[in-house]
Amino acid sequence: METDQKKLPGLPLSAGLLALVVLVLVLVAPSDLAMRKHDFVRKGPGVTEVRMLSDWFPGIKGGRGDTEVYVLDSGKPGGSALVLGGTHANEPAGFLTAIVLVENARPEAGKLFVIPFANASAFTHTDYMEGEPRRFTIEGASGARTFRFGSRATSPADQWPDPDIYIHASSGQKLSGSETRNLNRAYPGRPDGTFTEKVAFAITSLIKAEKVDVSVDLHEASPEYPVINAIVAHERAMKVASIAVLNLEFDGITIGLEPSPQKLRGLSHRELGDATDTFALLMETANPSQGRLRGVTDEALILKGRDPLYLKAKALGRLFVPFDEKGSPVEARVGRHLAGLAAIFSAYTEEKPDRAILFSGLPSYDELQATGLGKLF
Amino acid sequence: MQQSRKLPLLLALVLAIPAALCAQPYKLAAPIAQKPVLLTSVGQSADVEMLKVLLDRSKIEYKYDIQVKAGGLAATGAKTIVVAIGGSSKGLGAAGISPEAELERAKLLFAEAKKLGVKVIGLHIGGEARRGELSDRFVQAAVPACDYVIVVAEGNNDGLFTKLCAAAKIPLDSVEKITKAGDPLAKAFK
Known part of the structure; x- marks a missing residue:
């Protein structure tokens, strides 16, 4: 009986291919591993302490989910607030606003907790097939500052594999499998859950332990998304x-x-408001660099937000x-977030004067548009 | 002789100045609404929360029921309904109701209000962002049932409110900002 046999490639060819793969990995690895180094954040005049998120949940200590928590304590009586940047690492106005707060804000009443890289793992990679730059640079007053542009979700290197369907633990809500790595679908989190659920649990634990009055999660969204240039508020925070x-x-x-929405579970504005006493809010600005209608995705799009397709x-x-034609520049997006935070804290202070949250040292929206973001770095 | 002709003119001018200064700057000729007030929404948007603040600042007390049904209107004792017009997919989702069910609730509520002689003041304060396919369904359903409408100008860029109010002969006042809507709203009350 005759068989149709093919000649297998020889050992030299296989070894050559393997060597090529190793060479590519060696060449790529340094820049990939460099993404794990947190961006430089200068301790501003208001920072009284730098702690780690694991202080509130040791289960993430030493891991890539652990991240810096900057404390700005006025030393005067008042309330407390938490600002989350970098829940989604591809939404730069969120983490840039948090960094601006850390480096420039001066607390006048109460205490401010700021986490610039809430999902630290999401900063270590970019989303597949999106063609996004890994970093972008802002010319600052003290020289050029480079920041990572990451992903919406935890790195698969830290949490893998994704299930076909992600079931939110406390509600049973079903979402697509990749949402299992989305910090803003993981709240209130679990101490024995996934990597992302543990980070969410640590943030929830901080809010409970520190009796945080107001929590604001800073986001961006593509301009074609209906809920944009908006505040999303838990019902207790509505007034x-x-x-x-x-x-x-x-x-x-x-x-x-x-x-x-009460039936959309796992999000910060829902779960943090339900699981703790905090007033939970989320803010969105318009970021074309994460939109589906965008053209070339480069640093200019991230910073200037100009796109002919939009x-x-x-x-x-x-x-x-x-x-x-002016687009949606990062100054406008950060300016909106800063103005929004000031307005929220001012409104809270108006409602609860004995729990005042006030800070100074930040530019108004108009001042920021005139001077640019670089002046603050 | 010439002097005696000028005198009545002068007198008329003196009387006209304060009258002009006190004149109602709005299209609503005279107050139409009475308390008690019921605050609700058509479209379940969070704009109703901002109306709460405007009513509080105007010191107008109100009962609040975002999903009040026709059958429950009489029990509230309201003589005026203040309604926030505009749709929100998040709000409808939060309430667990479909746009169709919300439109039906509004239709029956307004019919009951008419039957009971309850006045309806509609406010669209969400501007351009609170327009579009979803919101416009609620605008077209609610505006013709109102006795008075206040709109933040940006929400009427295409003249939809002007057209709907003109067709139904409803007084319409346009304000530049949400914070400016409180004044005509307060002046609508007797």
Whole structure:
């Protein structure tokens, strides 16, 4: 009987291919591993202590989920607030705003906790097939500052494999498998859960232990997303958010208000409000560099937010935010977040004067547009 | 003789100045609404939360029921309904109701209000962001049932509110900002 046999490749060819793979890994590894180093954050005049998130949940100590928590304590009576940047590492206005706070804010009443890299693992990689740059640079007052542009989710190197369906632990809600690595679907978290659930649990534990009055999770979204340039508020935080929106309007900043849906689980504005006594809020700005309609994705798009395809989308009535040739620059996005935080803390102070949260040292929205973001770094 | 002709003119001018200064700057000729007030929403948007702040600042007391049904209106004792107009997918999701169910609730509620002689003041304060396919369904359902409408100008860039109010002969006042909506709202009350 005759068989149709093919000649197997020889050992030299296999060895050559293997060597090529090793060579590629050796060449790529240094830049990949460099992504694990946290961006430099200068301790500003208001910082009184730098702690680690594992102080509130030792289960993440020493791991890549552990991250710096900057404490800005006025030393005066008042309330406390937590600002989360970097829940999604591909939403730069969130973590840049947190860094601006750490480096520039001076607390005048109460205490501020700031976590610039809430999902530290998400900063160690970018999303597949998105063609995004790994870093971007801002010319600062003290020289060029480079920041990582990461992913929406925890790195698969830290949490793998994804299930086909992600089941949110406390509610049983079913989402697509990749959402299992999304910090903003993992709250309130579990001490014995996945990597991402443990980080969420640590943040929830901080809020409980420190009796945090107000928690604000800073995000960005693509301009075609309906909930944008908006504050999303837990029902207990709704009055404070309403006053903040009206106060922002006085300053010429239009921002929408949306309720936190009770049936959409795992998100910070829902679970932190339900699991703790904190007033849980989330803010969104418009970031074309993460949108699905974008063209070339480079540093200029991240920083300037200009994209001809989004102009076309606006002309076709497909966007939910104003969008013109000026784009959506990072100064405007960080400026909105800073103004939003100030308005929220001011509204909270107005409602609960004995739990005042006040800080100074930050530019107004208009000042930031005039001077640029670099002046703050 | 010439002097005696000028005198009434002068007198009329003197009387006209304060009258002009006191004139109602809004389209609503005279107050139409009475307390008690019921605050609700058509479209379940969080804009209703900002109306709470505006009513508080205007010192107008109100009962709040974002999902009040026609059958429950009489029991509230309300003589005026203040309604936040505009849809929110998050809000509808939070309430666990479909846009169709919300439209049906609004239709029955407004019919009951008319039957009971309850006035309806509609406010659209969400601007351009609170327009679009979803919100416009609620706008078109709610505005014709109102006795008075206040809109933040940006939300009426395409003239939809102007058109709907003109067709139904409803007084419409446009304000530049949400914070400016409190004044005409307060002036609508007797």
